[in-house]
Amino acid sequence: MPLNHLIRDGDNPDITEERQKATFSTEELAIEIYGEPLAQRRREISAEVLKRPELLDDCPHVFLDRTTKVENSMKKTVAVMEKGSEICDFTSREELGHLVCEVFGDDGFPLSIHFVMFLPAIQGQADDEQAEQWIPRAMRLEFIGTYAQTELGHGTNLRALETTATYDKRTQEFILHTPTVSAYKWWPGNLGKTANYVIANAQLYIDGKSHGPHNFLVQIRDENTHQPMPGITVGDIGPKFGLNTNDNGFLRFDHVRIPRRNMLMRHSKVSADGVYSPPVHPKLSYGAMIFVRATMIRMLAHVVLKAATIAIRYSCVRRQGEIKTGNGEVKILEYQTQQHRLFTALARGFAYRLVGDEVKNLYEKIAEEVKHGNVEQLADLHALLSGMKSIVSYDSGKAIEQCRMACGGHGYSHASGIPEMYAVEIAGCTYEGENMVMLQQQARYLVKGIHRLAHGEELSTMLQYLANTSNNKFRIGESGVDLENALILALEYIARSTIERVTARLDSLQNKGLSAENAWNENAVELTRASRTHTRLWIARCFRDRVHRIENHAIRSALTDILELFLTYEVVDMSQYLYQGGYANSDQVAQVKDAMYKLLEKIRPNAVSYVDAYEVSDTELRSVLGRRDGNVYDNLLKWAKSNPLNRTEVLPAVEKHLMPMMLAAKSKL
Ligand SMILES: CCCCCCCCCCCCCCCCCCCCCC(=O)SCCNC(=O)CCNC(=O)[C@H](O)C(C)(C)COP(=O)(O)OP(=O)(O)OC[C@H]1O[C@@H](n2cnc3c(N)ncnc32)[C@H](O)[C@@H]1OP(=O)(O)O
Numbered sequence: 199m200p201l202n203h204l205i206r207d208g209d210n211p212d213i214t215e216e217r218q219k220a221t222f223s224t225e226e227l228a229i230e231i232y233g234e235p236l237a238q239r240r241r242e243i244s245a246e247v248l249k250r251p252e253l254l255d256d257c258p259h260v261f262l263d264r265t266t267k268v269e270n271s272m273k274k275t276v277a278v279m280e281k282g283s284e285i286c287d288f289t290s291r292e293e294l295g296h297l298v299c300e301v302f303g304d305d306g307f308p309l310s311i312h313f314v315m316f317l318p319a320i321q322g323q324a325d326d327e328q329a330e331q332w333i334p335r336a337m338r339l340e341f342i343g344t345y346a347q348t349e350l351g352h353g354t355n356l357r358a359l360e361t362t363a364t365y366d367k368r369t370q371e372f373i374l375h376t377p378t379v380s381a382y383k384w385w386p387g388n389l390g391k392t393a394n395y396v397i398a399n400a401q402l403y404i405d406g407k408s409h410g411p412h413n414f415l416v417q418i419r420d421e422n423t424h425q426p427m428p429g430i431t432v433g434d435i436g437p438k439f440g441l442n443t444n445d446n447g448f449l450r451f452d453h454v455r456i457p458r459r460n461m462l463m464r465h466s467k468v469s470a471d472g473v474y475s476p477p478v479h480p481k482l483s484y485g486a487m488i489f490v491r492a493t494m495i496r497m498l499a500h501v502v503l504k505a506a507t508i509a510i511r512y513s514c515v516r517r518q519g520e521i522k523t524g525n526g527e528v529k530i531l532e533y534q535t536q537q538h539r540l541f542t543a544l545a546r547g548f549a550y551r552l553v554g555d556e557v558k559n560l561y562e563k564i565a566e567e568v569k570h571g572n573v574e575q576l577a578d579l580h581a582l583l584s585g586m587k588s589i590v591s592y593d594s595g596k597a598i599e600q601c602r603m604a605c606g607g608h609g610y611s612h613a614s615g616i617p618e619m620y621a622v623e624i625a626g627c628t629y630e631g632e633n634m635v636m637l638q639q640q641a642r643y644l645v646k647g648i649h650r651l652a653h654g655e656e657l658s659t660m661l662q663y664l665a666n667t668s669n670n671k672f673r674i675g676e677s678g679v680d681l682e683n684a685l686i687l688a689l690e691y692i693a694r695s696t697i698e699r700v701t702a703r704l705d706s707l708q709n710k711g712l713s714a715e716n717a718w719n720e721n722a723v724e725l726t727r728a729s730r731t732h733t734r735l736w737i738a739r740c741f742r743d744r745v746h747r748i749e750n751h752a753i754r755s756a757l758t759d760i761l762e763l764f765l766t767y768e769v770v771d772m773s774q775y776l777y778q779g780g781y782a783n784s785d786q787v788a789q790v791k792d793a794m795y796k797l798l799e800k801i802r803p804n805a806v807s808y809v810d811a812y813e814v815s816d817t818e819l820r821s822v823l824g825r826r827d828g829n830v831y832d833n834l835l836k837w838a839k840s841n842p843l844n845r846t847e848v849l850p851a852v853e854k855h856l857m858p859m860m861l862a863a864k865s866k867l
């Protein structure tokens with residue numbers, strides 16, 4: 199039995215040769231990533247999807263116009279909902295998530311915000327009676343919901359949202375109103391044409407007093423006719439950089455009345471006679487955002503690993519140029535530059551995917567505590583997720599773009615699948631809190647950490663390294679200190695010294711009389727850097743702990759190579775910080791680089807097997823370059839020929855416009 203279970207007849211021999219070199223079982227690595235029985239269930243689901251034409255695209259969806267894309271995705275949604283339970287266990291988020299990825303790819307599941315934000319908002323913020331009233335109906339898809347928070351004028355600064363929800367004691371109703379154009383809800387996914395209910399975030403007013411933003415369940419379209427309800431103006435905001443199958447929408451309320459019990463009341467309450475009870479923590483109404491920030495890490499990692507799958511497989515069937523003259527053209531993956539681009543993307547993908555599991559588990563634990571009124575760990579979680587969503591979205595975007603460029607010209611074609619992946623993934627830098635803003639949310643927490651330390655107060659586990667001032671010299675190559683430990687300590691130093699430096703600067707400016715706000719803004723760039731270094735350290739530590747827990751020796755060894763590549767790359771990328779304070783010298787940094795280049799060589803024979811083990815099917819990948827069988831060129835030709843522009847030899851537009859011009863030019867001779 200070959201160690202790579204994907205070897206099949208008819209595959210491109212160049213890719214088969216790669217699979218024969220595997221030093222670990224790809225099946226066992228798949229089990230390590232997904233767990234059992236999910237690894238097997240995913241394969242069964244993929245095989246079932248292939249048997250059902252109603253779940254497959256008739257043609258590559260990049261050839262379709264937006265209206266047809268939207269219609270296709272709605273048609274497939276019905277097929278999934280009608281037949282999906284024969285294929286997968288609908289109660290398993292993982293299985294359903296996999297089915298959705300197979301059928302819709304990255305771009306267009308019309309129920310995504312229903313499942314990812316609307317339902318979680320109700321689950322986390324509705325009281326038991328409300329949950330009982332709304333969740334079963336939402337789960338049965340009697341209606342479709344979305345999360346309408348962002349407005350035309352404000353997305354980041356939630357305290358400035360303009361939509362109002364004014365309590366009318368007389369009728370025991372809230373009146374939802376959009377007072378200005380800038381108060382139009384703008385961006386919510388699936389709002390434009392799909393949803394008939396929204397969770398609307400609006401400023402709560404009782405007796406003329408504002409109590410800040412709260413969440414309200416509002417019907418926006420009739421459940422039977424789908425026509426907008428009275429007082430509602432709603433539509434699609436138009437084409438975007440990516441995610442064009444999604445109908446992100448706009449929404450206006452004109453004095454829309456909803457029953458009092460449509461305010462989500464697990465944490466904040468308004469009694470019938472208009473008495474307001476605040477939540478135990480002022481930010482509990484931000485719970486749905488916290489959920490998405492925790493969930494999106496794995497989603498973003500998934501996109502990086504898909505892009506790496508495509509670029510690594512393609513780099514083994516693409517031959518271009520010679521390394522040694524006369525020895526023939528080599529697979530482009532033999533070039534060190536290609537390995538550096540792609541294996542570091544692979545390493546980030548694995549790191550974010552496995553750390554994403556840990557983040558999800560931590561979120562679930564803390565969310566359960568919050569549900570029961572214990573908000574002790576909410577600040578830690580908010581800080582962690584603010585940093586994680588920013589680092590993972592940005593660094594994943596960079597990795598995907600490297601994968602695209604590593605495919606040369608064909609990477610720029612939609613046939614590669616990577617341009618769409620990039621467009622979808624990079625949105626993660628903006629949604630759920632713009633990255634610069636979220637990094638600064640985390641920076642507040644870090645600066646507080648240094649102040650707590652100065653006052654002799656206890657630090658949370660996440661920040662305890664700030665107290666380790668004896669870590670002041672790079673220990674790479676010292677006896678008794680292995681590479682991993684030396685690198686983690688270096689990352690600790692980078693984070694600690696960056697946070698200390700910016701905090702000292704903030705304090706000194708304030709001591710000189712600058713206001714806290716101005717001092718903050720004068721240091722904002724450095725604060726975001728401090729936040730980045732802290733998050734990158736957290737990811738590195740968490741990834742290392744995850745790899746160390748692996749029991750299967752061959753799999754642990756395979757992932758140790760990936761871990762060490764990840765650590766060396768992170769340290770080299772941030773090496774300028776190591777020179778500050780004399781922690782390291784240039785010879786030591788060169789040692790880290792040498793270790794990194796050796797790891798590229800070590801990973802090279804297993805490259806295809808790593809991405810094979812991540813097991814993304816061809817159906818989901820939607821990439822000619824990334825095909826499992828490596829038969830790229832014939833299929834690129836087929837793909838180009840099936841393009842609608844090639845349906846006629848002479849385009850009607852050419853006949854109508856260009857030919858008369860050319861004929862007229864000739865007649866002038
Ligand atoms: C059944 C199976 C089902 C299967 C399912 C099948 C699966 C299907 C899979 C399908 C695939 C789908 C793919 C599509 C994915 C696309 C999804 C895209 C979705 C995108 C959605 C969005 O895009 S939706 C809008 C997000 N919009 C923001 O994200 C606004 C950012 N803006 C803020 O978030 C606040 O505006 C901001 C800045 C914090 C300031 O808030 P602010 O002014 O109120 O507060 P201050 O800054 O004054 O902070 C005062 C103190 O509050 C602390 N604090 C702040 N927030 C806190 C918090 N959350 N928790 C705790 N503490 C918090 C802070 O740390 C301070 O603490 P301290 O005082 O101790 O320092």
Ligand SMILES: Cc1cc2nc3c(=O)[nH]c(=O)nc-3n(C[C@H](O)[C@H](O)[C@H](O)COP(=O)(O)OP(=O)(O)OC[C@H]3O[C@@H](n4cnc5c(N)ncnc54)[C@H](O)[C@@H]3O)c2cc1C
Pocket residue numbers: 311345346347348351352353354355384385386387441446625628629630631632633634635
């Ligand atoms: C694909 C996509 C899907 C989305 N889905 C939804 C959805 O389902 N529901 C929903 O409600 N919303 C949704 N959004 C909206 C999204 O959450 C917001 O766009 C996001 O929170 C950023 O807010 P903004 O657009 O107001 O950006 P702005 O805040 O206007 O950002 C513009 C620039 O100003 C800077 N800036 C702003 N404030 C500060 C500050 N305090 N300090 C420093 N710099 C600052 C930012 O860093 C950025 O560089 C979606 C957006 C996208 C792109």
